[in-house]
Structure formats: C-alpha cells, structure tokens
Amino acid sequence: MNLAESLLQDKGFNGFSYAHIASELGVKNAAIHYHFPAKEDLACAVIQRYRDRFKLWTNNSRVKDLSPEEKLNWFFSIYSDFRADNGKVCLVGSLEAEYNSIPEQLQKQTEAMHRELLAWLQVTLKEGRDAGVINFNGEPANKAALILSSVQGALQMARALGTKKFRDVVEQHKLDLVV
C-alpha cells in the first residue's frame, strides 16, 4: 500500500501496474492479487487509509490545538513534502485528472476524500478569520476551494516549471491572507 500510494502520486492510477509493485517488493504479481483482487480494491484501500490518516491527524491534539495560522502552515507543509518527495502530486489531483477513466468505487472514494479535506480547511479558515488572525473576503467554503485547488494545481505545475513555482504560490497565499 505504501508503494501503491507512492505510485499513484507519481504516475497516476492508469500509469502504474501490479508488476511495478511486485518487482519492487521482490514478489510476483499474483501475490498482490491475493490481497487485492482488483486494482480498484488496492487503490480504494490506499485512499481509505489516507482518509483515516487525515482524520486522525486533524483530530489529534498535536494539530487540533495549533493556532489557525499554524494549522494552515501544517497544511501547506504536507504538500511541500509531496513536492520534495520526487515531485509527487496530491492523490486528489492525480485521481481527478484521470477521473473519467477510473473505476466507479474509486471515483466515490476520491470525492469523499476531497470533501473531507475541504471541510477541514473551511473550518480552519473560518476559525482564523473569527479570531482576527487571517483575512479574506467572502465565504470560507469558497476560499477553501480556491486554496486547495491551487495547491493541487501548483504541485502539477512544479513538475514542468520547478519547485520554486510551488513555493511562490504558497507564499502568495500567505500574502493574500494577511490581515
């Protein structure tokens, strides 16, 4: 599942195969089919694990007790880490780019994951604005969608234009949120 997650972020659902994972693990692909009968099952398990992990993190006191600004910095740092790790993109971006050619259950998992990320970001933005430490116009939900879509796109952009472009986007977001 670690390898599958990594390959999803690197090559996308249609870009990796059981053979990639098998050779890396030193087993045969039939062994993987024993645990995950279909490729869809493997990908769905990866997404479900990611969703559980994000829920755990955000409910965890280590993140939950941070200030709104620190929470945002933590959020951005997740994506910076993706970028630093051989130019990976977020699972959401990878899966939605090929949304029209992935299995139905995987589409549903993708949607659920995306909604959960947005919901957390929206609440965090509202919390920060209510506390007077960050600033933006309009609905927290819309600003959350803007920021998440931008980070998602910026990870892809950085593949063609370099890591600096990704950092520039994050810095611009922080500038835009200044009180």
Next chain:
Amino acid sequence: MNLAESLLQDKGFNGFSYAHIASELGVKNAAIHYHFPAKEDLACAVIQRYRDRFKLWTNNSRVKDLSPEEKLNWFFSIYSDFRADNGKVCLVGSLEAEYNSIPEQLQKQTEAMHRELLAWLQVTLKEGRDAGVINFNGEPANKAALILSSVQGALQMARALGTKKFRDVVEQHKLDLVV
C-alpha cells in the same frame, strides 16, 4: 487533432488511443499513423496548435484592446467553457498530472505552453494593478501562478464535486482581486 485535443482533456495522454480516434472518424488506426507516426507526434502537434491559437487570440485586437478586467473575464471564460464541455480539464493540468509518464518532447511542449499562459496572465495582472482597477499584494508573477494553478486544479475538482465548485473558485478570485 480536434478529437485528440478533446481526448487529451477528457482522458489524458495515457488514457486515449489511436483506436478511439480512428473509430470516431470511421477510419483505421494505420491511417492516423500515416499522418502522425508516433502518438507523441500527435500530442505535440495538438499542443503546438493550442500555443499558436493562444498567441493569436492574445495578440488579436479583440482581446488585446480589452480592459484588464475584461481580459481576466475572457481568461476565466476559457476554463468555464472547458468545464461546460463534458467536464474537460485544461491541457496543462492533464499533461502535468501524468508528466512522469509522457514522452520527453511532450514534456517540453507542455512546459512551453504553461510558461506562455503564465506570462500573459502576469502582464495582464500588472497592467490592471498599474491602472488601479484590480488589487493584490506581491509580485504579479506569483499571483499569476496562484490563479492559473487554482483554475487548473478547480477544473479537476469540479469532476468530483460538481460545476458549482468551479464557479465558486472563479468568483472567489474576483472577490480577492477587488480594489
């Protein structure tokens, strides 16, 4: 090339085949190989055409003579049209999502296209701020990267979460740019 462009936006480079185009045109795939020996040649030609088209549009008096705000609206409307057209995403987003598994020449075309889009947006933002009709902090280049990456991500997001989310992001951008 029209079909190839459409399929690139719909399924990505690895998600479409000569057979898709051939059956749609009522010919055999060998006929396509006559015009575009390799799949890479076809995709590169599509990108080159798109670059030429964008250059033509932005140098054309119909766009060139618009006000900065109208130029931005025109820019956003391109992506709204993609969204309305069966949930297509932009070529940049599609190709960069699978950047690590596309041919080298196609990577280069993608990078060039992305730089040209960014350059135009950057100049337009600067023009608008200098004229006092739009407002943002920091460098025009960084704001341009933020907006383009966001629209790119928002088209993907809309596939899972619906068209309204895309419109919300565009409206939020306009709100963020208010003087």
Next chain:
DNA sequence: GTCTATAGGGGGATAGAC
C-alpha cells in the same frame, strides 16, 4: 492516403501446484 494483417509488448486477472 487508406486498407488488411500482424508483430510485439504490457497489463489485469485467474487456475492450480506447493
């Protein structure tokens, strides 16, 4: 320029031995 035919490879998935 398009056709038929086919080479040659990869990928998803299963059967059955161990």
Next chain:
DNA sequence: GTCTATCCCCCTATAGAC
C-alpha cells in the same frame, strides 16, 4: 500466501497491398 503458467485484451507501431 506465494509460486508458475497462462489467458485474454488493449495498445503502439509497422509491412505491404491497393
């Protein structure tokens, strides 16, 4: 649980007839 072996499909690409 993992192995070998294999099936079947789709894909890119080419050869040679028309």
